[in-house]
Amino acid sequence: MSILIDENTKLVVSGLTGREGSFHSLRNRDYGTNLVAGVTPGKGGQDVDGVPVFDTVAEAVKETGANTSMVFVPARFAADAALEAYDAGCKTIVVITENIPAMDMARVVPYIRASGDATLIGPNCPGVLSPGKANVGIIPPEIAKPGSVGLVSRSGTLVYQIVYELTEGGLGQSTCVGIGGDPIPGSDFIDILSKFEADPETDVVVMVGEIGGDAEERAAEWAKDNMTKPVVAYIAGRTAPPGKRMGHAGAIISGSKGTAAAKTEALEAAGIRVAMNPVEVAELAVKAHASL
Amino acid sequence: MDLFEYQGKEVLRRFEVPVPEGRVAKTPEEAAEAARGLGGKVVVKAQVQVGGRGKAGGIKLAESPEEAATVAGDILGMDIKGHVVKRVLVERAGDIKDEYYVSFLLDRSERNFLGMMSAEGGVEIEEVAVSNPDAISLVHIDPLLGFSDFHARKLVFGANLAPEARGGALEMLPKLFRAFVELDASLVEVNPLVLTGDGKVVALDAKVTLDDSAAYRHSIFEELKAAHEIPEQERLAKEKGLNFIKLDGDVGIIGNGAGLVMSTLDVVKDAGGDPANFLDVGGGADADVLSAGLEVITSNPEVKSVFVNIFGGITRCDLVAQGILDALSRLDMKVPMVVRLDGTNAEEGRKMLADQPHDLLIPAETMLGAAATAVELAQKGA
Structure with missing residues (x-):
C-alpha cells in the first residue's frame, strides 16, 4: 500500500508555471507520478511540457479528476492555494512553500483538519515519496527504494540522509513523509504514525524530530498506547542553544521547553529507541526490522 | 523578531492599550x-x-x-x-497597587491561540506554572472564531484579579488580542500588568514577538527592525541569503537544510568539538552561495577548521564542489576544510575535488568520520 500517495495519485500543481514549480513537478512526473494538471490564474489554456494549465483548481479537478495537490506558489499566496485545493476536493494537499505567516496557518490548518476528509502536509516541507509509486515534492527519489520502512521527519535534508542510510543498509521504504519545520504543520507525527500503523506494507517506522514545540512528546505518549509496530527515533538539535531559531521557524527552544533532552526522555519512556545521530537511527531501524 | 520594550509599547498604543x-x-x-x-x-x-x-x-x-x-x-x-x-x-513613575500577568500566544500543540492571565505578576510565568499552576487562568481561542467577551471574563475572573482591576482588564483584553492578531505576533506578553493607585489598568512592560514571515504585509516591521543591531557576520550572511547563527566554538559548519545542520552541530559536539556557528545554505545552493558561506564563516578568527556537510537533494554536489574550489582560489583561506558530499551528483563533486588537491582540503567519506577529523584539526590549530 504505502500512505498518502501511490499509483492512484493524480496530481495538480499550484504554481506549475513557475521556475521551481515546473522543475520539480516535471521531475515528479519523470519518476512516474501521474501529473495531470497545473494551476496559474490567468494562464488557463497553456501547457507545461504537455501538462494542461487551468485558471482555478476547481476547473483542473473537474477536467482531470486530480485528487492530490502540490502547492509551489510564493508564501503570500500559499495558504490561499491550500484552501483552494481543499475547496476543489483534493484529498491530499502537500505545501512545499516556506515562510507562510503562522497566523495564516493557524486558520487554514484547523479548518482543513476539522473536515476530517483531507490531509494537509507541510508547509515548509520536502513533500512525500512512496518509492516505486509516486513522488510529490522535492525528495530526490534515486536514493530510495521500495520496502517496508515508514519515515516521518520535520527536517527535509535529514529525510534524504536517513533514506540514503536505510537504502545502504538494505532496507527499502514504504513512504517517506516530510511534515515540515513550521510551528503549526498540517499533519503532525501522530497523524502520520497512525497512517503507518494502519498500512500493511509498513513494518518499522523511523521518526525524525528536532528541537522546538512538543510534537515529539505528544507522539511518544500516543505511540505508547497505539503503535504495535516498532518505532525508532532521532532528534536533531541536542546541542542547540535556547532562544535561537535554528533555521526552521519551529526549531526554537523557548525557555526550558522544546529541548532535545525532554523529547528523548519522552520517547524512551514510551519504549522508542532514540539514536544519537542520523547514521545510528538507520542502524536501529535495520535491527528492529531484523528482529521482526 | 523580538521587539524592544519601547517598541512593544509603541505598537500596543496603536491598539489603544494603556501604557505609561x-x-x-x-x-x-x-x-x-x-x-x-x-x-x-x-x-x-x-x-x-x-x-x-x-x-x-x-x-x-x-x-x-x-x-x-x-x-x-x-x-x-x-x-x-x-x-x-x-x-x-x-x-x-506611577503608584502601583497590584501586579498581574497577561499574554496571548500561538499554541503549537493545540493549533490555536492561548490567552493566559494571572494575579501573580512581575515574576516569570514559567515559575508560576511550576510553583502555583492554579494561579494561571487559561483560555484557548479558536482562530476562526476570534476573541469573545466570555474569553475575557474567563481570564479576568479565573485569575482572581482585584475587583477594582476587573473593569480595566476586561476593557484591555480585546485590544491586546486584536494587537496580537493584526500585528502577526507569535507572542504578546504584558508582565506586569498593573493596577495603579487611581484604579487604572496599565501595561507596565511589553514583550512582543513578530512573525518575520509576515513582514511583507506590515510596513512597520522594516521600521522596527532598523533599531535592531545585527552582528557584522550575521549581516554579511543575511545579505547573501544565508541562514546563519553565531555560536561560541571553533569548528565552522556549513550544511544544507536546517535539520542536517542541527545534526551536524550535534555530531561535532559528540566528537569532542565546539561548533562556531549554524549555517544553512538552503536548498539548491550553487557555487556562489557556497563560496559566500565559506567567506562568512572564515571571517570569524576563532574558527580553526571548517566542516562542509552536504547531502544533495535539490542541491547539486558538483556545484558545491565548484563553490569550494572557487573559495579556495578567491579567499585567503588559512584553516583546513573537511568536506563530505553525498546525494545528487556526489560522485562528480568528489571527483572535482580529487582532481584539484589542495593542502587545506580534506575530503571525507562519512558524516561521522568528517566530524571527527574536523574536530581533531580544530584542536591542532588552536
Whole structure:
C-alpha cells in the first residue's frame, strides 16, 4: 500500500508555471507520478511540457479528476492555494512553500483538519515519496527504494540522509513523509504514525524530530498506547542553544521547553529507541526490522 | 523578531492599550530632557531583549531630571547577560497597587491561540506554572472564531484579579488580542500588568514577538527592525541569503537544510568539538552561495577548521564542489576544510575535488568520520 500517495495519485500543481514549480513537478512526473494538471490564474489554456494549465483548481479537478495537490506558489499566496485545493476536493494537499505567516496557518490548518476528509502536509516541507509509486515534492527519489520502512521527519535534508542510510543498509521504504519545520504543520507525527500503523506494507517506522514545540512528546505518549509496530527515533538539535531559531521557524527552544533532552526522555519512556545521530537511527531501524 | 520594550509599547498604543507615558533616550542628556518633559518622578529602564533587567540593575527610579541623567549614565553601556544597553526608556513613575500577568500566544500543540492571565505578576510565568499552576487562568481561542467577551471574563475572573482591576482588564483584553492578531505576533506578553493607585489598568512592560514571515504585509516591521543591531557576520550572511547563527566554538559548519545542520552541530559536539556557528545554505545552493558561506564563516578568527556537510537533494554536489574550489582560489583561506558530499551528483563533486588537491582540503567519506577529523584539526590549530 504505502500512505498518502501511490499509483492512484493524480496530481495538480499550484504554481506549475513557475521556475521551481515546473522543475520539480516535471521531475515528479519523470519518476512516474501521474501529473495531470497545473494551476496559474490567468494562464488557463497553456501547457507545461504537455501538462494542461487551468485558471482555478476547481476547473483542473473537474477536467482531470486530480485528487492530490502540490502547492509551489510564493508564501503570500500559499495558504490561499491550500484552501483552494481543499475547496476543489483534493484529498491530499502537500505545501512545499516556506515562510507562510503562522497566523495564516493557524486558520487554514484547523479548518482543513476539522473536515476530517483531507490531509494537509507541510508547509515548509520536502513533500512525500512512496518509492516505486509516486513522488510529490522535492525528495530526490534515486536514493530510495521500495520496502517496508515508514519515515516521518520535520527536517527535509535529514529525510534524504536517513533514506540514503536505510537504502545502504538494505532496507527499502514504504513512504517517506516530510511534515515540515513550521510551528503549526498540517499533519503532525501522530497523524502520520497512525497512517503507518494502519498500512500493511509498513513494518518499522523511523521518526525524525528536532528541537522546538512538543510534537515529539505528544507522539511518544500516543505511540505508547497505539503503535504495535516498532518505532525508532532521532532528534536533531541536542546541542542547540535556547532562544535561537535554528533555521526552521519551529526549531526554537523557548525557555526550558522544546529541548532535545525532554523529547528523548519522552520517547524512551514510551519504549522508542532514540539514536544519537542520523547514521545510528538507520542502524536501529535495520535491527528492529531484523528482529521482526 | 523580538521587539524592544519601547517598541512593544509603541505598537500596543496603536491598539489603544494603556501604557505609561515615556520617551526613549540614548544619552544621559536625553534622559534628563525626557524626565523634564514628563515631569516629576520617573523610572529609567534598560532596553535589552533579555529577561532579568531589574535584578541586573537595569531599572532605576529617579526623582529629578538630574538624577535621571545619572542613573541613565549608569545603565547605558551596561552589559546585561551579553546584551549591551544602547537605549533607555524613561517613563513617568506611577503608584502601583497590584501586579498581574497577561499574554496571548500561538499554541503549537493545540493549533490555536492561548490567552493566559494571572494575579501573580512581575515574576516569570514559567515559575508560576511550576510553583502555583492554579494561579494561571487559561483560555484557548479558536482562530476562526476570534476573541469573545466570555474569553475575557474567563481570564479576568479565573485569575482572581482585584475587583477594582476587573473593569480595566476586561476593557484591555480585546485590544491586546486584536494587537496580537493584526500585528502577526507569535507572542504578546504584558508582565506586569498593573493596577495603579487611581484604579487604572496599565501595561507596565511589553514583550512582543513578530512573525518575520509576515513582514511583507506590515510596513512597520522594516521600521522596527532598523533599531535592531545585527552582528557584522550575521549581516554579511543575511545579505547573501544565508541562514546563519553565531555560536561560541571553533569548528565552522556549513550544511544544507536546517535539520542536517542541527545534526551536524550535534555530531561535532559528540566528537569532542565546539561548533562556531549554524549555517544553512538552503536548498539548491550553487557555487556562489557556497563560496559566500565559506567567506562568512572564515571571517570569524576563532574558527580553526571548517566542516562542509552536504547531502544533495535539490542541491547539486558538483556545484558545491565548484563553490569550494572557487573559495579556495578567491579567499585567503588559512584553516583546513573537511568536506563530505553525498546525494545528487556526489560522485562528480568528489571527483572535482580529487582532481584539484589542495593542502587545506580534506575530503571525507562519512558524516561521522568528517566530524571527527574536523574536530581533531580544530584542536591542532588552536
